[in-house]
Amino acid sequence: MTDISCRNLCKTFHQGDATIRALDDVSLDIEEGSFVCLSGPSGSGKTTLLNALGGLDTPDSGEITVGGQRLDLLSKSELAQLRLNRIGFVFQAYNLVPVLSARENVEFIMQVQGVRARERRSLAAAVLAEVGLEDMEERRPAQLSGGQQQRVAVARAIASKPALVLADEPTANLDSRSAAQLMDLFVTLNTERGVTFVISTHDPRVMGYAGRLISMRDGRIVADERQQPHAMAV
Amino acid sequence: MAFPVAAISTLAWRNLWRNHRRTLIMLLAITVGVWAMIFMASLMRGMTDQMVRNGLQTLPGEVQIHQRDYLRDPSVVNSMDAPGGALLARLQEAPVAAWAGRVRVPAVIASERGNRGVTLLGIDPVAEAALGSLPDELVAGRALDGPGDRGLVIGANLARRLETAVGKRVVIMSQDTQNNVAERGARVVGIYRARLQGSEDRYVYAGRAAVQDLLGIGERISEIAVTGHDYRNVAPWVPRIAAAAGTGLEVLPWTELDTFLGSMLVVQDGFALVFMVVVFLALSFGLVNTLVMAVFERVREIGLMQALGMRPGMILGQIMLESLYLLLLGLALGNLLALVTVKPLESGIDISSVAQGMEMVGMGTTLYPVLHTADMLMSTTVVIVLGLLASLAPAWRASRLDPVAALNKT
Numbered sequence: 272m273t274d275i276s277c278r279n280l281c282k283t284f285h286q287g288d289a290t291i292r293a294l295d296d297v298s299l300d301i302e303e304g305s306f307v308c309l310s311g312p313s314g315s316g317k318t319t320l321l322n323a324l325g326g327l328d329t330p331d332s333g334e335i336t337v338g339g340q341r342l343d344l345l346s347k348s349e350l351a352q353l354r355l356n357r358i359g360f361v362f363q364a365y366n367l368v369p370v371l372s373a374r375e376n377v378e379f380i381m382q383v384q385g386v387r388a389r390e391r392r393s394l395a396a397a398v399l400a401e402v403g404l405e406d407m408e409e410r411r412p413a414q415l416s417g418g419q420q421q422r423v424a425v426a427r428a429i430a431s432k433p434a435l436v437l438a439d440e441p442t443a444n445l446d447s448r449s450a451a452q453l454m455d456l457f458v459t460l461n462t463e464r465g466v467t468f469v470i471s472t473h474d475p476r477v478m479g480y481a482g483r484l485i486s487m488r489d490g491r492i493v494a495d496e497r498q499q500p501h502a503m504a505v
Numbered sequence: 506m507a508f509p510v511a512a513i514s515t516l517a518w519r520n521l522w523r524n525h526r527r528t529l530i531m532l533l534a535i536t537v538g539v540w541a542m543i544f545m546a547s548l549m550r551g552m553t554d555q556m557v558r559n560g561l562q563t564l565p566g567e568v569q570i571h572q573r574d575y576l577r578d579p580s581v582v583n584s585m586d587a588p589g590g591a592l593l594a595r596l597q598e599a600p601v602a603a604w605a606g607r608v609r610v611p612a613v614i615a616s617e618r619g620n621r622g623v624t625l626l627g628i629d630p631v632a633e634a635a636l637g638s639l640p641d642e643l644v645a646g647r648a649l650d651g652p653g654d655r656g657l658v659i660g661a662n663l664a665r666r667l668e669t670a671v672g673k674r675v676v677i678m679s680q681d682t683q684n685n686v687a688e689r690g691a692r693v694v695g696i697y698r699a700r701l702q703g704s705e706d707r708y709v710y711a712g713r714a715a716v717q718d719l720l721g722i723g724e725r726i727s728e729i730a731v732t733g734h735d736y737r738n739v740a741p742w743v744p745r746i747a748a749a750a751g752t753g754l755e756v757l758p759w760t761e762l763d764t765f766l767g768s769m770l771v772v773q774d775g776f777a778l779v780f781m782v783v784v785f786l787a788l789s790f791g792l793v794n795t796l797v798m799a800v801f802e803r804v805r806e807i808g809l810m811q812a813l814g815m816r817p818g819m820i821l822g823q824i825m826l827e828s829l830y831l832l833l834l835g836l837a838l839g840n841l842l843a844l845v846t847v848k849p850l851e852s853g854i855d856i857s858s859v860a861q862g863m864e865m866v867g868m869g870t871t872l873y874p875v876l877h878t879a880d881m882l883m884s885t886t887v888v889i890v891l892g893l894l895a896s897l898a899p900a901w902r903a904s905r906l907d908p909v910a911a912l913n914k915t
Contacts, residue, residue, distance in 0.1 A: 327812055327908045348816045355814025362912070366809045370519035380813055382512035427813075 274435060274467050275301040275324055280333035282319055282490075293319040294330060295490035301469060301483075303434070306461045306500065308481035309471040316490040317471035318439050324469065325358050325437045326350035338434060355384060359428030359466075361438040366424060367412040373399060373423045374408040380431045398426040402456055418449025425453065429460055436460070438470040442477055454480050458500070513819060517826035520799065531795045532835050538788045539839020539884055540846070542781045546880040547847045549780075551873045553773045557736060557759075559700055560766045565759050566605075566636060566730025567739045568746060573755045575727065581610050581682055584725040585754060595749035600733045600742050605632035608716045609727040612679040614659070614709055618668035623709045625679055627716025627726075628652070636732055640697035640704070646671035647695050654712035656694030660705025664696050671696055677709065681721045689719055700870075737770070777880060781887045788888075789895040796828055796899040807903050808911025817904035824900035825893060832892040836885050847876045 282294040293316045301307055309317040322328035323335060326342050335342045338357055345353065354360070367376045377395040386394070399408055402422040412420050421441060428436050438457070442450035458480055460466045470477065478484055479500065486494040521528055561567060570592075575583040587606055588596060596604045608627030613620055630649045633639050639648070644661055657675065659667075669675055671693055678688040691711065699705045717723060731746065733739055739758045747756040760767030800807070807820055853871040 322909050325812065327912075348818070351811065351814050351816040353814075354812065358814075360812045362809075362812075366805070366912075368516070368806060368809070370516065370523060375515070379512060383509045383813075383815060383819070385509065 274303040274305075274338060275299070275469070276334075276336040277320075277324070278334045280320070280323060280330045280335065282316075282323065282328070282330045292490045294323065294333075297333070297490070297492055299485070299492065299495075301467065303467055304461070304465045305483055306458070306468045306481050307470070307483045307485060308478045309469065309485050309487060310473055310478050311487035311493075312473060314489075315487040317473075317487055319490075320487070321437050321439050321469065321471050325360060326353055355380065356431065357434050359431065359433035359436040361421070361424050361428050361436060361441045363440040363443045367420055367427075369412050372409045372411055373404060373415065373419075373426075376412070376423055377426045377430045380427060384431060394430055395426075398430045399423070401429075402426045403452070416449075418445050418452065421445060421449065421453055422456070425456060429464075429466065432464075433466065435467045435469070438468065440472055440474075441470065442472065442474055447476075450474070450476070509819065513823045513826055517823050518830055520803070520823075521827050521830050524799070524802075527795060527798065528831065531791055531831060532838070534788055534791050535832065535835025535888070536838040536842060538784050539836055539888060540842040542784050542884040542887070543840065543843035543876070543880055544847060544874075545780055546777045546884070547843070547874040547876045548872065549773055549777055550875040550877055550880065553769050554875050555873060556769060557766050560763055561638075561732075561736060561759055565762050566638065566732050567736050567759050568731040568733075568743055568756060569759075569762055570729040570731070570746065570750055570754050570756050571727060573753065575755070576757075579609065579611070579727070581608075581680060581720045581722055581727070582684075584608070584682075584722055584727050585729075587724050587726055588729060591749040592746075592751075592754075595746055596729070596731065601746075602732050602734050603632070603635035603637070604729055604731040605629060605636045605638070606713070606726040606729045607633070608713055608720065608722070608725075610679045610716075610720065612677055612709065614657075614663070614667065615676045615678070616667040616669040616673065619666060621663060621666060621706070623663070624707055625677060625716060626708055626710050627713040628710055629713050630654075636730055638730065640699050640708075640710075642698040643695055644698050645696040646693070649695070649710060649712055652713040653715060654694070655691060655715045656711070657691045658695035658697055658710040659693055660708065661696050661698045662702055662705035663707075663709070664693070666706070669693055677711070677719070679720060687719050687721065691715075778883065778887070781884050782891070785887055785891045789891060792828065792831070792892060793895050793899060795831070796824060796896055799827065800824065800899050800903045804906060804911045804914045807906055808908045808914070811906070811908035812912060821900045821904035824903050825896055828892060828896035828900070829889070832888055836888055840881055840885070843881070844876065847874050850874045851876070 277297055277299045280294045280297040284291045284293055297320060309320060311317055319328060323330050324337065326345070337353065340353060342350065368379065371379060374395050377398055378391045381391045381394060396408065399405055402425055404419060404422055404426065407415060407419060412423070415423065442453055445453060454477060457468055461468050470481070472478060482497060482500050484496050484498055485492055572583040572585045605628065610625050612623055612625035614623050628649070629652045630639065649656065649658055657677065664670060667675065674690050674692050676688055676690050678686055681687040697705070717725065733742060736759065743756055743758050750756050810820055851874055853873050855870065856872045857870040
């Protein structure tokens with residue numbers, strides 16, 4: 272069943288006198304439960320596409336449907352609601368709230384969703400244990416390593432049980448070991464929970480995990496291949 | 506989905522303390538501002554309170570009853586009967602705290618050295634003492650010993666002008682009901698000092714029966730002065746006194762008897778509010794700057810919140826709550842500071858160095874600041890309402906940030 276559908280997406284940025292076509296007539300379908308990597312050099316349009324799929328950015332033209340909802344028909348608040356309940360984000364920079372502990376960062380989304388405190392707390396503990404941070408619940412982000420912070424970000428992204436996780440170069444700031452652990456975690460969540468992953472990367476090792484590899488250049492999809500996933504060599 | 510108050514409260518509170526120094530400086534500014542608002546208001550209240558009390562104690566009382574024409578022509582012709590029946594019954598029950606019937610006529614007092622125009626007051630000293638309208642300080646001689654006392658008690662300034670003293674005789678002259686001169690010699694038995702020098706020059710006290718005898722008016726009096734327990738709150742009981750007094754008499758609250766004093770209360774409320782608003786406007790620049798900086802430093806974080814699914818209204822609410830916490834803390838400290846600085850001063854601040862100027866506005870040599878709960882509430886309302894209004898702009902901007910641009914901010 273199709274989870275994401277894009278039709279003829281175009282997005283243009285202006286930088287001084289130059290016009291940059293970040294997305295140039297991109298059409299794409301992503302099935303539920305798939306593990307997709309968007310690859311390509313910097314400026315190829317991966318992040319713009321990811322932001323558009325998450326409703327963070329609005330394309331100049333074209334349509335995006337996520338979980339049956341047309342994003343261009345939703346208001347800012349409805350888009351926020353969609354992200355809150357359906358989409359988990361993992362960014363390149365760890366992007367945790369610095370004044371909240373690891374547990375509070377994970378609980379935050381559930382708190383906004385209105386999940387009861389007791390349920391929230393046990394879910395957060397379970398998710399943090401799942402990403403291997405059971406002893407670090409009360410640590411603030413500044414007291415965690417980069418890899419640990421990224422795992423907290425993943426825990427936060429999956430705690431609200433999203434159907435879709437959008438990850439923008441999630442391993443870019445991690446060492447090989449942490450990157451491998453993170454990708455193994457993604458694969459586990461994908462296979463065990465059926466969460467759809469769309470990951471932008473230009474790291475070939477990360478691409479190896481994907482069942483589907485979409486290559487982009489100059490805002491266009493230049494290749495769309497299905498492949499046999501394989502784990503990263505650490 | 507309900508508004509996640511708990512989540513936003515935690516974030517707002519912790520964000521407030523991310524930059525301790527900036528928050529503490531702003532907190533100090535709000536505290537001092539709130540303190541200044543309340544402290545100034547308490548000084549102004551003290552001034553007005555004293556002006557009104559001095560005005561009321563120098564004879565008017567909080568409510569007066571007299572003949573309908575008395576205010577137009579305050580002569581003996583417009584005297585009234587001593588209270589009886591329903592009026593007397595009404596004067597003897599709550600909320601009336603005290604009352605006194607007195608004769609009050611224009612007169613001339615003459616010594617062998619000079620003469621002055623004065624107001625002659627025929628009083629019952631016990632009733633006037635209960636009313637609180639007798640002079641504060643007797644500097645020589647004795648007080649009147651009853652309504653039949655035939656001596657005079659005059660002000661120290663008047664005694665100096667007339668070059669007279671206790672034990673000396675003076676002549677007091679007025680007009681009787683037939684417009685004939687009524688005069689008699691009387692001995693000065695006491696000299697008083699009043700808070701207002703003007704009162705010392707103006708009022709000459711004598712026993713009520715002695716003055717009634719001089720004027721040939723029998724038991725009649727010029728006015729009845731009445732006090733309750735709160736001069737600010739006489740309006741509710743004036744109609745009841747008026748109903749008992751009947752149509753021939755006029756019952757007026759002090760605000761109508763002395764419109765200058767009456768308007769002071771209203772004007773003072775306005776001044777206090779204007780002062781508070783002006784102080785807060787100065788504060789608001791600092792507050793807005795603090796919030797703008799706080800938002801500017803957290804642009805990425807706000808973008809992240811949006812990406813995670815926080816609606817614009819929640820982001821707005823979070824920044825507003827941050828401002829509210831700061832305002833509430835400043836208010837609590839400012840109110841506390843006002844309490845501990847004003848309370849010890851309520852026993853009086855010596856302003857004798859500017860006493861002459863202050864007397865012109867009806868004040869004595871000591872200023873008694875008055876801390877009113879209403880002023881604390883007014884400053885709290887001004888700070889919260891204007892503070893939140895000032896915070897709206899940065900909070901609104903934060904809630905309208907473009908999430909992608911915010912996330913990419915370096």
